[in-house]
Amino acid sequence: MHTSSRNTGKVHAPFIYNPEKKKIWAKAALYGYDFWKKYCHSNDLLFVEDGVMEVAIDTQSEKTLLMHFEWGLKNGLSDSEIKILNEREVSRIEPNLKCQAAILCNKDASVNYGRITQTLAEQISNNNKLVKIVTCSKVTRIKNNAPSSRSIIVEYIDSSQRTKKEIDCNFLINASGSNSINILNSLHLENPYQDLFFRGEYWIAPPKYDSLTSHSIYSVPQFQQFPFLDPHWIIRASGTREIGPNACPVFTPYGYNNFDNARELLPKIYRLMTKKGHRMHKTLLRKELLDLISKEAFSSISKRYMINRVKRFLPSIDPKEFRIRGTAGIRSVLIDKDGCFVPNPIFIMRDNILHILNYNSPGATGAFPISYAIAFKLLENGILKDCRDTMFGRSATPFDDKLLTTCRDEIDIDFV
Numbered sequence: 471m472h473t474s475s476r477n478t479g480k481v482h483a484p485f486i487y488n489p490e491k492k493k494i495w496a497k498a499a500l501y502g503y504d505f506w507k508k509y510c511h512s513n514d515l516l517f518v519e520d521g522v523m524e525v526a527i528d529t530q531s532e533k534t535l536l537m538h539f540e541w542g543l544k545n546g547l548s549d550s551e552i553k554i555l556n557e558r559e560v561s562r563i564e565p566n567l568k569c570q571a572a573i574l575c576n577k578d579a580s581v582n583y584g585r586i587t588q589t590l591a592e593q594i595s596n597n598n599k600l601v602k603i604v605t606c607s608k609v610t611r612i613k614n615n616a617p618s619s620r621s622i623i624v625e626y627i628d629s630s631q632r633t634k635k636e637i638d639c640n641f642l643i644n645a646s647g648s649n650s651i652n653i654l655n656s657l658h659l660e661n662p663y664q665d666l667f668f669r670g671e672y673w674i675a676p677p678k679y680d681s682l683t684s685h686s687i688y689s690v691p692q693f694q695q696f697p698f699l700d701p702h703w704i705i706r707a708s709g710t711r712e713i714g715p716n717a718c719p720v721f722t723p724y725g726y727n728n729f730d731n732a733r734e735l736l737p738k739i740y741r742l743m744t745k746k747g748h749r750m751h752k753t754l755l756r757k758e759l760l761d762l763i764s765k766e767a768f769s770s771i772s773k774r775y776m777i778n779r780v781k782r783f784l785p786s787i788d789p790k791e792f793r794i795r796g797t798a799g800i801r802s803v804l805i806d807k808d809g810c811f812v813p814n815p816i817f818i819m820r821d822n823i824l825h826i827l828n829y830n831s832p833g834a835t836g837a838f839p840i841s842y843a844i845a846f847k848l849l850e851n852g853i854l855k856d857c858r859d860t861m862f863g864r865s866a867t868p869f870d871d872k873l874l875t876t877c878r879d880e881i882d883i884d885f886v
């Protein structure tokens with residue numbers, strides 16, 4: 471219902487992730503490609519190996535482009551997978567594109583993550599009796615008696631029957647996307663984080679632009695210090711072209727409409743300003759963040775402004791031709807007590823509950839590698855036992871052991 475079905479649908483290559491600061495995302499993106507290719511091919515799902523270009527339109531962004539190229543190589547892409555092109559080389563491949571230089575990366579693909587998630591869920595629940603997926607239900611309370619007893623009780627409302635139910639377990643993973651931090655807070659566990667929300671909106675291009683480019687095109691982001699990219703020219707797995715996403719500030723992780731946002735505005739500001747030990751006002755009043763927020767909010771109000779951000783490198787598009795909005799998704803980004811954006815996902819383990827926070831882009835790309843890295847860590851800690859054979863049967867697991875153990879050895883998950 472949320473982010474996993476409301477994203478850009480890219481299996482991201484790792485060249486935009488700083489190998490020192492965004493280590494987990496960089497590795498997860500590198501191996502995510504192999505996992506999704508294998509999984510989609512084994513299950514008749516679209517996996518379009520259409521590649522991506524990142525473009526620099528001025529000298530300053532060309533410097534960043536060269537840095538991204540270096541990051542790509544450091545993160546494990548080979549020189550046949552990533553290349554730097556000059557203006558002339560770009561125009562031979564993409565004649566409608568205007569830029570000074572570009573990265574061409576062919577290890578980047580398009581999928582439909584919503585469809586994939588549904589397939590995965592159906593497959594897991596049909597193939598064995600050990601897994602049950604409960605939908606249309608909201609977890610309302612977790613009663614944790616650990617460490618005195620190993621029993622955790624998860625209370626939830628089953629909305630189809632309008633009844634309250636419980637699940638009794640001795641280990642729980644809280645992977646509830648933007649809501650993970652609220653579940654952590656409901657257990658009164660001290661943590662230094664606050665969350666901010668940004669809605670990524672899209673515009674669908676009319677079919678007349680279908681042959682404008684053969685690659686998805688990203689530009690070097692203007693605000694390097696924040697975890698957002700500028701709106702791109704996207705080719706979806708279905709072949710539809712779109713522009714987006716921007717990053718419009720909103721006040722709830724489910725703020726898809728103005729009414730919900732207006733209702734949450736004051737409570738959210740109150741929570742941001744009153745969290746003990748936080749210097750949130752310092753973050754919110756930083757000039758670069760205010761610049762970013764105003765630019766992104768304006769992109770939400772004005773279609774022309776948003777589309778013109780892409781027109782800088784695709785000059786032949788006309789904002790008037792874009793009439794249909796795409797499906798928006800909301801990012802929830804954590805800020806630490808010093809007011810800095812947290813660059814990686816966070817894994818907090820307390821009293822037999824693993825809380826997964828700040829699970830942002832490229833979270834869909836990295837879903838398999840990170841899940842396997844977590845599973846190996848839980849095995850190592852004696853919390854899980856290896857039941858791959860009984861759970862899935864070897865034939866239903868398309869991944870070879872080498873790919874799985876690479877995740878164990880290279881994705882450094884720390885439980886804090």
Ligand SMILES: Cc1cc2nc3c(=O)[nH]c(=O)nc-3n(C[C@H](O)[C@H](O)[C@H](O)COP(=O)(O)OP(=O)(O)OC[C@H]3O[C@@H](n4cnc5c(N)ncnc54)[C@H](O)[C@@H]3O)c2cc1C
Pocket residue numbers: 471472473474475476477478479480481482607608609610645646647648649650669670671715798799800801829830831832833834835836
């Ligand atoms: C605009 C946008 C574009 C993106 N593009 C890409 C991309 O191209 N490639 C990429 O790799 N990543 C992309 N991402 C990131 C990626 O989509 C996310 O990292 C990923 O989908 C997060 O998955 P999740 O399971 O943590 O969260 P979700 O998919 O949001 O799932 C969390 C689930 O928990 C449920 N839940 C929450 N609270 C409760 C409760 N109390 N009781 C019961 N259930 C609950 C929710 O209903 C939801 O179903 C994008 C994100 C955004 C916002």
